[in-house]
Structure formats: C-alpha cells, structure tokens
Amino acid sequence: MKISTSRFGKIEICKDEIISFEEGLLGFGDYHKFVILNTEDGSPFRWLQCVDDGNLAFVIIEPLNFMFEYDVEISDSDQTFVGLERAEDVVLYVIVSIPANPSDMTANLQGPVVINAANHKGRQIISSNSRHSVKVRILDEMEKRAAKLKEVNDSLNPDNKEGES
Amino acid sequence: MLVLTRKINEKIIIGDDVEIVLVDIGKDQVKIGINAPRSVKVHRWEVYEEIQKENREAAKITSLDPLKSLPADILNKFGKKDNKAKK
Numbered sequence: 001m002k003i004s005t006s007r008f009g010k011i012e013i014c015k016d017e018i019i020s021f022e023e024g025l026l027g028f029g030d031y032h033k034f035v036i037l038n039t040e041d042g043s044p045f046r047w048l049q050c051v052d053d054g055n056l057a058f059v060i061i062e063p064l065n066f067m068f069e070y071d072v073e074i075s076d077s078d079q080t081f082v083g084l085e086r087a088e089d090v091v092l093y094v095i096v097s098i099p100a101n102p103s104d105m106t107a108n109l110q111g112p113v114v115i116n117a118a119n120h121k122g123r124q125i126i127s128s129n130s131r132h133s134v135k136v137r138i139l140d141e142m143e144k145r146a147a148k149l150k151e152v153n154d155s156l157n158p159d160n161k162e163g164e165s
Numbered sequence: 166m167l168v169l170t171r172k173i174n175e176k177i178i179i180g181d182d183v184e185i186v187l188v189d190i191g192k193d194q195v196k197i198g199i200n201a202p203r204s205v206k207v208h209r210w211e212v213y214e215e216i217q218k219e220n221r222e223a224a225k226i227t228s229l230d231p232l233k234s235l236p237a238d239i240l241n242k243f244g245k246k247d248n249k250a251k252k
Contacts (some may be wrong), residue, residue, distance in 0.1 A: 082222065
C-alpha cells in the first residue's frame with residue numbers, strides 16, 4: 001500500500017510491516033499504526049513513521065548503538081499488553097530529539113518503545129530505572145561506550161595495550 | 166472528582182484490588198502507600214507529562230540532515246544498524 005508522508009513524499013509500505021500501538025505513543029494517543037523506515041545505509045537512525053497521519057514521525061535508534069548497556073525492566077502489564085512470550089522477540093528503540101546544535105541530540109531512555117517482533121505490537125513503556133531520564137545526551141553515552149569497549153578490549157588482549165588505537 | 170478525607174493509616178480501595186493507604190503527612194507533602202497487582206501501572210504523574218513533552222519535541226524533527234554537520238569520527242563511532250533485526 002502507498003502512504004503520503006510529509007518527510008518522504010509518497011512511499012510504498014508493506015502491510016505486514018505495520019506495527020500497531022493500541023494506545024499510541026504518550027501524548028499521541030490517537031495514532032496507532034506505524035512503520036519503521038531505514039535511513040542511509042549503515043546509519044543506526046531510523047524513522048518511526050505514522051501510517052494514520054503522514055505528518056507524524058519520530059527518529060528512533062536502538063540503545064546499544066550508542067550505549068554500552070541499557071537495562072530496562074518490561075513489566076508484566078507491558079509484556080501482556082504486547083503479547084510478549086519470548087525474550088528474543090523484544091525489539092527496543094529509544095526516541096531521539098535533535099536540537100539546533102545536533103551534537104546536543106538526546107535520547108529518551110525513560111520512555112523506550114518496545115515492539116514484539118512476533119506479532120508487531122508495540123507500546124511506549126515507562127522505565128522504572130531512576131537513572132533513565134527523558135533527555136540523555138547521545139554523544140556523552142557514546143564516549144562512555146567507547147571507553148568501556150576499550151577497557152573490555154584491553155582486558156581481553158593485555159599484550160596489545162599499546163596497540164593501534 | 167471524588168474528594169475524600171482520610172486520617173493517617175486509613176485506606177481507600179479502588180476497584181477490587183488497588184489499595185491506597187495514607188502513610189504519613191508532613192508539612193507540605195504526604196506519603197502514600199499503594200498495594201496493587203503487578204499488572205496495574207503506577208507512576209508519578211510528572212513522568213507521564215515529561216515523556217509526552219519529550220515526544221512532542223521529538224515529533225518536530227523533519228530531517229536527519231543536521232547530523233551531517235557532525236564530525237565523521239563521531240558518526241563512525243555509532244554501532245551499525247542491524248538489518249536482520251527487522252524481519
């Protein structure tokens with residue numbers, strides 16, 4: 001089917017790709033159907049494009065693309081809501097905000113989007129982890145992630161400490 | 166809206182299984198205990214409001230072009246998209 005969008009013009013989407021958010025996202029309760037659009041090759045950013053209204057779309061990213069770790073508890077009610085039965089069906093995204101200075105872009109870690117890949121049902125959940133705020137600077141997290149990765153790498157290859165990077 | 170007056174340790178029951186107890190009253194705050202099944206979502210109202218506000222902010226983005234002004238070494242540090250996760 002074809003949909004008209006304000007950002008990408010007319011696009012062809014496949015019905016099977018539609019993710020249904022029964023309650024919509026917080027503050028957008030009237031919009032229930034979305035598709036995920038990839039951006040450029042290799043870019044971790046994607047669009048969560050609304051099918052009901054082509055003007056509505058969010059930039060999303062998988063947290064592990066910029067964070068070393070992201071632990072969120074999916075409550076029983078959230079699991080039931082999206083019909084989640086197996087942990088491997090969880091697809092997790094966070095919504096990105098980009099201010100005038102793009103290096104200050106932030107991710108909303110407190111309100112991640114959970115999608116059940118098995119049935120394409122989604123819900124924006126609320127993380128009960130007090131370290132997850134709605135505005136976490138993505139570049140800060142990337143620095144922490146790089147440092148952690150280096151630490152892990154160094155501990156695995158103690159001889160290469162002076163190595164290339 | 167129903168407005169009830171309660172004393173410390175008195176309870177309110179909502180539906181069959183949500184119990185609210187007034188634990189303590191301070192000068193300008195009250196402490197409330199909530200007993201509810203795990204299936205019932207309980208959050209501070211401000212959290213909802215904050216996430217709604219953030220969503221509205223995020224919905225204003227019309228293009229990812231501004232990211233192109235970031236230094237290439239930053240962009241290269243992002244994890245790569247896992248295409249197989251989608252299907």
